[in-house]
Amino acid sequence: MVQIDRLTFQYKKEKHLFSFPNIDLKERENLLIIGKSGIGKTTFLHLLAGLLTPISGKIVIGGVDIHSISHSELDKFRGQNIGLVFQKKHAIQSLNVVENLQARLFLSKKSISNTKIDFLLEQLDISDCKNSKLNTLSEGQLQRLGIVMAVIHNPQVILADEPTSSLDDESCTIVIELLIKQAKLTNANLIVITHDHRIKSLFSNSITL
Amino acid sequence: MNIWKISLKNIKSKPLYTFSSIFILALSIALLLGIRQLETSFKYQMQNNLGKIDLVIGAKGSPLQLVLASVLHMDNPTGNILYEDAKKIGKSPFIKTAVPISYGDNYKGYKIVGSTANFATLYDAKLEKGSAIKKPMEVILGSTVAEQLQLKIGDTFLSSHGLLENDIDIHSEHLTIVGIYQPTNKTIDRLIVTSLESIWDVHEEAEHEKDENHLGHHENHEKGKEITSLLVSFRSPSAFLTLPRKINKDTNMQAVLPKYELEKLYRYTGVGFKTISWIAYMILIISCITIFVSLYKMVKERAFDLALLRTYGASNFQLTRMIAYEGLIIGLLAFLLGLLLSKAGLYFMLRIMETEYQQNTLQKLPLQEFLQIVLLVVVMVTFSILLAIYPIMKMNISTTLSNEK
Numbered sequence: 001m002v003q004i005d006r007l008t009f010q011y012k013k014e015k016h017l018f019s020f021p022n023i024d025l026k027e028r029e030n031l032l033i034i035g036k037s038g039i040g041k042t043t044f045l046h047l048l049a050g051l052l053t054p055i056s057g058k059i060v061i062g063g064v065d066i067h068s069i070s071h072s073e074l075d076k077f078r079g080q081n082i083g084l085v086f087q088k089k090h091a092i093q094s095l096n097v098v099e100n101l102q103a104r105l106f107l108s109k110k111s112i113s114n115t116k117i118d119f120l121l122e123q124l125d126i127s128d129c130k131n132s133k134l135n136t137l138s139e140g141q142l143q144r145l146g147i148v149m150a151v152i153h154n155p156q157v158i159l160a161d162e163p164t165s166s167l168d169d170e171s172c173t174i175v176i177e178l179l180i181k182q183a184k185l186t187n188a189n190l191i192v193i194t195h196d197h198r199i200k201s202l203f204s205n206s207i208t209l
Numbered sequence: 210m211n212i213w214k215i216s217l218k219n220i221k222s223k224p225l226y227t228f229s230s231i232f233i234l235a236l237s238i239a240l241l242l243g244i245r246q247l248e249t250s251f252k253y254q255m256q257n258n259l260g261k262i263d264l265v266i267g268a269k270g271s272p273l274q275l276v277l278a279s280v281l282h283m284d285n286p287t288g289n290i291l292y293e294d295a296k297k298i299g300k301s302p303f304i305k306t307a308v309p310i311s312y313g314d315n316y317k318g319y320k321i322v323g324s325t326a327n328f329a330t331l332y333d334a335k336l337e338k339g340s341a342i343k344k345p346m347e348v349i350l351g352s353t354v355a356e357q358l359q360l361k362i363g364d365t366f367l368s369s370h371g372l373l374e375n376d377i378d379i380h381s382e383h384l385t386i387v388g389i390y391q392p393t394n395k396t397i398d399r400l401i402v403t404s405l406e407s408i409w410d411v412h413e414e415a416e417h418e419k420d421e422n423h424l425g426h427h428e429n430h431e432k433g434k435e436i437t438s439l440l441v442s443f444r445s446p447s448a449f450l451t452l453p454r455k456i457n458k459d460t461n462m463q464a465v466l467p468k469y470e471l472e473k474l475y476r477y478t479g480v481g482f483k484t485i486s487w488i489a490y491m492i493l494i495i496s497c498i499t500i501f502v503s504l505y506k507m508v509k510e511r512a513f514d515l516a517l518l519r520t521y522g523a524s525n526f527q528l529t530r531m532i533a534y535e536g537l538i539i540g541l542l543a544f545l546l547g548l549l550l551s552k553a554g555l556y557f558m559l560r561i562m563e564t565e566y567q568q569n570t571l572q573k574l575p576l577q578e579f580l581q582i583v584l585l586v587v588v589m590v591t592f593s594i595l596l597a598i599y600p601i602m603k604m605n606i607s608t609t610l611s612n613e614k
Contacts, residue, residue, distance in 0.1 A: 075524045079520075079523070
């Protein structure tokens, strides 16, 4: 459940004031946010993830106004309730696949369940790479690892920043379908921001910035 | 999974950086430890070798030479003094013991010292086996001499003239080994001790051959006899001030305080130790810069990874700990390696020196000095860690994540 109310943001030393649309997502509802580059998509996503602090307005996730809590509480909240999917970099280079997932769970202070890790790796068809280093994985495998990283801790919201921009048409559909499926399995809201119109048809709910 | 494990994995993922950081730091630590230990041993050896000798009285000349020759047994004597004159001084109330020594010969490079029974007590040397010297031409070996030359009680040998080994000028009278001293880690280990009479007899024999007309020297045995120097230990500290001045003024002999001379010598050689210490400090600074650079580079290069960790819920403090642990692991490994390197280095150095100088006592580094070095290294490593951590504090996660490449 995500509610966004009259959200505005301004970068330091910049004049432009971003103002974002109000959003009210019910449980398991997904949202596609489309916009040209430079329009403030990533800024919006980072505000949702609590990585940036808004000038005004409210972001409520699962009943918590995330900008009213302290920095350390926000760190904890983010770790436990938000899963981020990125465009290219999906995990920590120095750790292998399973270590990344264990570190992810450790840092978000969730118990480390190897059965769950195995289950998710199996589901996304990368269980063969369990003990592989990241630099031996293909682009597609990395993208799927990124999805596992974003859902392993049962977040309330999955935020994906241009997850498909470097993928071909086929992988693009597969990745979005996997994201939607995993979001449904964990009862999370999925919010994808993109300039990629190919995936518009996969979402019932979309807004344009 | 915990922060330690992540740090370890980080370190392992860039072995070259890690290795160079560890190695350079270890090298400077090894140098620091090694040079301090050598310095300590050198100082100790100097002082230890003094035994109970407070004053050396010998022929006029270089005071340092007299000390080197009579106390450390490393140089040629300045000349000889008359035994009678020395004996007169020995009767002074300030003096507890006065031990005459006489030199001139060696056996296979080991010096033969003629002296009295008191000589051994200057060094607290006790007989390991055998008995004391009862008549001329009997000798007692220092432990190193016995060990190196594989000699035992009852063996005899011919001494050669002078203080260096030679085959040309060999005396004709046999010396017999009657005893061997216990190891003392002092100069006496490297000496062959005999009675004054043995030295006199050997040399008289030689002179006798040259001068057939020399007569009557057996009549008054000690008259006109010469010794190299007189080793004195004082009864009271006040003698330090008065006695040397008196001897230097009133007699044709010189009196030298060995402790003072050796400290002077130590100040000269200390320059060398200081130079190497400074080099070690420089390497320490360089190695800390290396650690700083590799940690800083890791923070910069992995900025995205660090930002990712923050999105996983890691706090700034956890990331700081992660980097700090990496620095600490490098520091600790470097310290262990440095310790090992210094031990191995000194061992091999001593192996080489031992054969050259026949001197081999390495003292343990005092705990305080050791802790000083540890503290210095800890401070330097901590400082470089703190410098490297600074960018984490300043990191803007949002900007870093936006610059995904």
